Amino acid sequence: MSKSLLLNEEQLDRALTRISHEILERNSGAKNIVLIGLQSRGVFLAKRLASKIINIEKIEVPVGSLDIGLYRDDISTGGAKELKKTEIGFDITDKSVVLVDDVLFTGRTIRAAMDALIDYGRPSQVQLAVLVDRGHRELPIRPDYIGKNIPTSLAQKVEVKLKEENNEDSVYLGEDA
C-alpha cells in the first residue's frame, strides 16, 4: 500500500486559518456563528477553527459536537455502530450553523447531520466546512469552505491524522480502499 502526503502540518494549519477568515467574511463577523463538529475529527477541527476566530475577532464562538449515528441511512444494512456524544450546549435557532467535518465524500453524513440539526432547533442557515473534499457525491450537497480539493478514485482512501488523537497533523492519500 502506497500513500502520499497531501497536507503536512503547516499546510493543514494554513488551510484552517483561511477557512476561519472565509467564515468571518461570509458571515460579516462572528456574532451569529456557532460551530458544530461531526464526531470525531470534525469536533477537533471545529475547536481549532473557534480558537483561530478568537485570535482574529476576539469573540468566543460556541462549539458543539454532533454524532450522526442515530440518523444514518444504513443502519439496517451496516449494523449498529459505536455512538459518540452529541453535545450542543446552546440554542441553534436563528444562528448560522457551520458544520465541520474532516472529509467530504458521498455527502450522506452531511445529510444525516442536517437531519439531526433540525431536531435541535431552526438555524437561520447551515453552512459546511470541510478539510478535504474528495468528490464522489451521491447527494446534492456542496461545501461552503474547503481546505483542499483532492480528486480521488473510489479505490483510494483519504486518511486524516490530527494531533488530538494521532500525534501528528497530516492528510494522506492511500490506495487501500
Added chain:
Amino acid sequence: MPLETKHLLAIKNLSSQDINTILETADSLQEVSTRDIKKVPTLRGRTIVNLFLEPSTRTRTSFELAAKRLSADTVGISKSSSAVIKGESLKDTAKTLGAYNVDAVVIRHPAPGAAAYLADYMDASIINAGDGAHEHPTQALLDLFTANQHLGSLKGKKIAIIGDIYHSRVARSNILAFSKMGAKVLVVGPPGLIPKEVEKMGAQVSYDFDEVIPEVDIIYMLRIQLERQQQNLFLSVREYVKRYGLNSKRLARAKDCVVVMHPGPMNRGIEISAEVADMAKNLVTDQVSSGVAVRMAVLYLLVGGVSGLG
C-alpha cells in the same frame, strides 16, 4: 462493535465488554431525552412488542419510551389483553409474534427462563424485562449506569443489597452485574430470604444490616413484597423494619458519600423511611431516567444492528 449476543436474556451470559458497550452507548443516548424533540429516526420501521405477562408500570413505560424515542413502532400486550388469558401457550404466542415479523420482543413473565424460552422459538431479538426470580438484566444495567455516574468507576466499591434476595430477580442480576464491574457485593436480609449458596454467585452474605452499613458505598434497598409474608418466609413488617429498614438514623452511620438506590416502587415506611426516600442521596429518580437511556442503548444495539426480517 455490535454486541456479541443477539438477545439480552441475563447478565449471567453477558460479557463485561458487552456491558461496557451498552453503558457507553447509553451515555451517548441519554442526551436524546433532554431535547425538546425527544426522538431520533434510528429505528424507523422496526417493530418492538412489549409482552408483559405480569403487572409492571415502570419497566413497561421505560421500554415503551425508549422504543418510541428511537422511532420504533411498539405494540403492547398485557396478560389481560392477550390470548394467554384464553389459555394460549407461550410457544404459540411466540409463533404468532414471529408471524408478524416483529424485530424484538421485550418480555416480562412470571416464569424463570421464559425469555430464553421465547428466544428458542423466535427469530426476533428477545429482551428479558424480568422472568420470575431469575433475572432482570436491564434493571441491573441501569443500576450500573446510575452508580457509575455518581461514583465513577465501580472497581473496589462496595454495594449492599438489602431485602428479599430469595425472590428477587433484581438482586440476582445486580450481584452478577456489579461483580463483573469489579465491585464487592454484599447481600443482606433475614436468613429465610437469602438463597442457598448465593456466595457462589459472587456475593458475601450478612444478616446484620447495622454491621455492614458503615463500610458500603451503595445501599441498594429491594422492594419488599408484602404478599410473601403469608408464606411464612418473612418476618412481620415491624420486625423487618427494625432490622432491615433504612431510616435516617441508620443511614447516619453510613459513609458521607454513600448513595441509596431502589428499583422502585418504594414502600415508604417499610424498607425505606419517607425521610430517606426524599433525600438527595437517594438516586431512585436518576435510576428511572437512566432506565430510558439504557433501554434505548439495548434496543439500538440489538435491533439497530440486524433486521429481524433479514
Added chain:
Amino acid sequence: MAKMIIKGGRLIDPLNKIDKKADVLINEGRVERVEDRVNAKNAEVIDASGMVVCPGLVDMHVHLREPGREDEETIQTGCKAAIAGGITSIACMPNTQPVNDHESVCSSIIEKAAEVGLADVYPIGAISKGLEGKSLSEMAHLAEAGAVAFSDDGKTVMDSNLLRRAFEYANSLGKPLIVHCEDENLSDAGQINESYISTVLGLKGIPAEAEEFIIARDISLAKLSGARVHIAHVSTSGSVSLIREAKKHDLPVTAEVTPHHLFLDEEMLTDYDTNLKVNPPLRSKKDTEALVKGLRDGTIDAIATDHAPHAAFEKEKEFIYAPFGMVGLETMLPLCITNLDMNLSTLIEKLTVNPAKILDIKAGNLSQGSRADILIFNNNAKVEVDSSNFFSMSKNTPYNGMKLKGKIESVIKKGKVVFKEGKFVE
C-alpha cells in the same frame, strides 16, 4: 409349541449365579435346560454368539397413562416401549385417571395388558383413596385383583399415623409399600435441587433433606410395623446412608434408583430443559457418586426407570409449568451399560431378579421351569438414541442424539421371539 435353543451366548442368570458361555433350551414357553451345550431335535436355533443372554428385564417403576391420558401412553404403547428396551415385566404406578385405588381399575389394566400380550404388567395399587393421603384404599380388594404392591406414587403420605396403618395392613396382606419420599412442606413446590443452581436459575429449590427426612420416617415406620418398605427413586447421598444404616440393622427396607439420578446431575439444567425436570430432582455430582456407590455395595437393590411419559405440549411449557418426569423404558439398558463401571452380572441382577424379589413376582430368572422371558443384547454395539423411533407415545427424553453402548438384539416372551433387530415380530 416348538422347541428353541439359544446358542453360544454369554449367559447371565444372577439368581442361579450363572455367568458363562451356555445354551438355553426352551420348551413350551418355559426354560427347560441351561447347559454349556444343548442339542435338541426339531428345535429352532438362535445364534447368540457374541451376545449376552439374560432374563428379560424387570422395571418396577413405570407410568402407563391408561386409563386417563391415552394421548401420552397406553398400555399397548407402554408395553411395546418396554419390550423394545428389553424389559419383559413392568409394575405400573396407580396415578392414572381414575386412580388405581379400586379393584376394577386394577383388573382392567391386567386385562388390557393380557390382550396386548407383550410385557407382563403388574399394577401397583394406591395406598390412599385418590392418592389424597386421607383414607386408606381397599387394599385387600386391590391385592386380590392383582396389585403387587401399594404406593401413592409421586405423593408422600404426610400423615404418619395413616401411613403406619397402611404399613401394618399391607404387611398383613404380604405386600410391600413403595414410597415416594418428599416432605411436601419442605419441598414447598420446589422445581429443582436446592443449591447454587436453583439460586442462579431463580427456581425454587427442593432440599435433599426433604427426601432424607421422609426416608428416615418411613424406615422408622418399617421398624414399628415390621412391614416391607421399598424406597422409590433414591436421589441423595444422605438417603443412601440412611438406607445403608437401616439394612445394617436388618430392617425390611429395599431401594431403587433411576438411570437419570445415576447419570445426570443438576449442572445440566442451565438452559431450563424441561426434559430434565424430574421429581425427585436431579441432584449434585456428589450425590450421583454416592448413588453409584450404593448400587455397588448393595444398599440400592434395583434400577427402575420411573418412565413418565408426557405429551410434547405439556413439556414445551415454561419450566415451572411443565410436569415432572421423563421416559426411560427404551434407554435404561444402554445407559447403564455405557455409564456404569460395574460387573455386568451385578448390573443384570439389579435389573432382573432383585426387583422381581421385591415385588414377589415370577420373573427375572432362568431357573428350570421358569417362564422363558429372555433378553439377548450386544454388550458392545453402539446405538444412538433417536426419540422419533421410540415406541413410547411420548418423547420426553434428555438423551436424544446421545451415542450409547448396548444394543437389544432380540426379546423372547414366553418362548416366542417378539422383538428382533428393532422391530416387533408379527
